[in-house]
Amino acid sequence: MKLAYYPGCSLCGTAREYNISTIKVSEKLGIELEEIPDWSCCGATSAHTSSPLLGVALPARNLAIAEEMGLDVAAPCAACYHNLSAARVKMDRDHLLRKRIEEIIDRKYRGKVKVLPLAEVILSRVGLDAVRDSLVHPLAGLKMAAYYGCLMVRPKGIVDFDDPENPTKLDQIMEAAGGEMVDWSHKTECCGASLSLTGTELCVDLVGRILERAAEEGAECIVTACPFCQANLDMRQAEAATKLKTDFRLPVLYFTQLLGIALGLPAGELGLDSHVVDPRPLLREKGLI
Amino acid sequence: MLNLQATIGAGREFTDEINHEAGTDINRCYQCGTCSGGCPLFYAMDIGPRQVMRLLQTGLGEEALRARSIWICATCDTCTVRCPREINVAGVMEALRIQARRRGYRIPAAVRKVRILTDLFLGSVRRSGRIFELGLVQGMKMRTGELLKDVGMGIPMLLKGKLSLRPHRIRGRAEIERIYRKVQEMEGGSR
Ligand code: SF4
Ligand code: SF4
Ligand code: SF4
Numbered sequence: 001m002k003l004a005y006y007p008g009c010s011l012c013g014t015a016r017e018y019n020i021s022t023i024k025v026s027e028k029l030g031i032e033l034e035e036i037p038d039w040s041c042c043g044a045t046s047a048h049t050s051s052p053l054l055g056v057a058l059p060a061r062n063l064a065i066a067e068e069m070g071l072d073v074a075a076p077c078a079a080c081y082h083n084l085s086a087a088r089v090k091m092d093r094d095h096l097l098r099k100r101i102e103e104i105i106d107r108k109y110r111g112k113v114k115v116l117p118l119a120e121v122i123l124s125r126v127g128l129d130a131v132r133d134s135l136v137h138p139l140a141g142l143k144m145a146a147y148y149g150c151l152m153v154r155p156k157g158i159v160d161f162d163d164p165e166n167p168t169k170l171d172q173i174m175e176a177a178g179g180e181m182v183d184w185s186h187k188t189e190c191c192g193a194s195l196s197l198t199g200t201e202l203c204v205d206l207v208g209r210i211l212e213r214a215a216e217e218g219a220e221c222i223v224t225a226c227p228f229c230q231a232n233l234d235m236r237q238a239e240a241a242t243k244l245k246t247d248f249r250l251p252v253l254y255f256t257q258l259l260g261i262a263l264g265l266p267a268g269e270l271g272l273d274s275h276v277v278d279p280r281p282l283l284r285e286k287g288l289i
Numbered sequence: 290m291l292n293l294q295a296t297i298g299a300g301r302e303f304t305d306e307i308n309h310e311a312g313t314d315i316n317r318c319y320q321c322g323t324c325s326g327g328c329p330l331f332y333a334m335d336i337g338p339r340q341v342m343r344l345l346q347t348g349l350g351e352e353a354l355r356a357r358s359i360w361i362c363a364t365c366d367t368c369t370v371r372c373p374r375e376i377n378v379a380g381v382m383e384a385l386r387i388q389a390r391r392r393g394y395r396i397p398a399a400v401r402k403v404r405i406l407t408d409l410f411l412g413s414v415r416r417s418g419r420i421f422e423l424g425l426v427q428g429m430k431m432r433t434g435e436l437l438k439d440v441g442m443g444i445p446m447l448l449k450g451k452l453s454l455r456p457h458r459i460r461g462r463a464e465i466e467r468i469y470r471k472v473q474e475m476e477g478g479s480r
Contacts, residue, residue: 039459041414057471104471190330202330206329
């Protein structure tokens with residue numbers, strides 16, 4: 001199956017390994033990704049918190065191009081998924097807004113394309129049976145906590161990926177890949193990444209609470225689908241541990257990296273060397289790489 | 290003497306405006322406190338979301354424009370999904386932030402950086418069509434004077450090739466510039 005691919009800015013920079021692993025895993029699972037030509041930034045949180053119109057117009061340009069391609073959109077980044085989806089819903093609900101946006105972006109937009117997070121593509125278009133059938137190195141014995149954060153699951157109506165309080169879809173995918181998922185309370189607690197550069201102290205507190213809970217439930221690593229969650233939980237981890245006077249070391253991985261290992265992709269192609277908390281010692285210990 | 294009726298009258302209009310922008314109805318709030326209770330940043334706020342709702346209900350919403358909380362809010366939407374009265378609480382916080390910006394309210398010093406980052410971000414998208422992450426980090430350092438902060442983090446990331454050294458500029462830059470201009474025209478040139 002073919003989808004319009006919206007990598008987004010993070011996947012071209014700090015979340016490079018999410019991009020690489022997404023592309024590899026998709027190839028393996030028969031998902032054909034065609035990059036949206038000359039896509040532009042979706043505006044992240046900055047656009048919609050300062051201008052309601054800009055917050056819709058920036059994502060809408062990309063939706064309009066995808067519509068010209070005649071393809072539904074796959075957006076691995078939680079923030080991009082959220083913004084593209086929010087713009088789509090707002091224009092669906094408000095005909096006048098759609099007209100204004102069409103005028104602003106100077107393109108036609110009919111609301112024809114769907115926006116899917118990559119995890120949803122794997123669940124509903126590939127299917128977990130197909131994932132199970134393709135396993136080469138099941139992630140047996142690896143205990144992980146799936147962390148969803150805010151943008152993938154909230155608010156309902158704007159995004160419809162999963163339950164806002166107790167989402168399970170990433171858990172399902174990782175379980176199909178052979179992993180052992182811990183049941184924990186902080187799956188959707190905000191990690192404060194939007195405050196990472198502006199209110200670092202606050203952000204370190206939130207990161208600490210989340211990691212502490214995951215560690216207490218016996219998780220050995222965190223899996224996520226959000227570049228901001230990944231960066232934040234990974235890079236602020238040492239500060240958070242110091243503040244809490246403990247020393248957890250929990251690698252924070254994209255679900256596509258671990259799925260890639262399970263599907264037998266060479267470890268060297270999954271960007272495992274680009275994390276602050278190095279996941280390789282743990283993966284070696286488990287005999288996975 | 291303060292004309293309380295008139296003040297409250299004007300305040301009600303302000304509440305209507307916020308209701309409209311957030312697409313919600315603040316008067317439905319019955320002050321249960323679920324929003325503040327679940328807010329991950331409540332501990333750091335001066336006025337929590339429940340109090341913000343009350344100020345708006347009583348026509349004193351402009352008070353909230355001075356609050357630090359509207360800048361601390363991480364727009365995580367926890368309050369919105371949990372509100373038993375289905376109020377778009379996070380949307381209200383966001384609408385207040387936009388209003389504070391529009392009306393030129395002085396941003397509390399402690400949260401000034403939120404505004405700086407937002408401006409740098411939007412500027413970067415306007416110029417290139419995409420975000421230049423390294424430029425953002427550098428811009429933050431220059432504008433806040435915190436030159437040494439996070440250098441420890443930036444250098445390993447650079448070495449790992451995660452932060453590119455040059456912005457990627459899309460071909461449709463003129464189109465992006467037109468989008469920004471039209472938005473500004475329609476919104477009344479607030480920036
Ligand atoms: S990065 Fe943190 S703040 Fe952003 S969506 Fe993920 S959990 Fe929320
Ligand atoms: S959760 Fe809803 S009803 Fe309860 S105080 Fe907050 S806004 Fe009001
Ligand atoms: S959206 Fe803002 S106010 Fe609501 S829970 Fe999150 S941080 Fe608190």
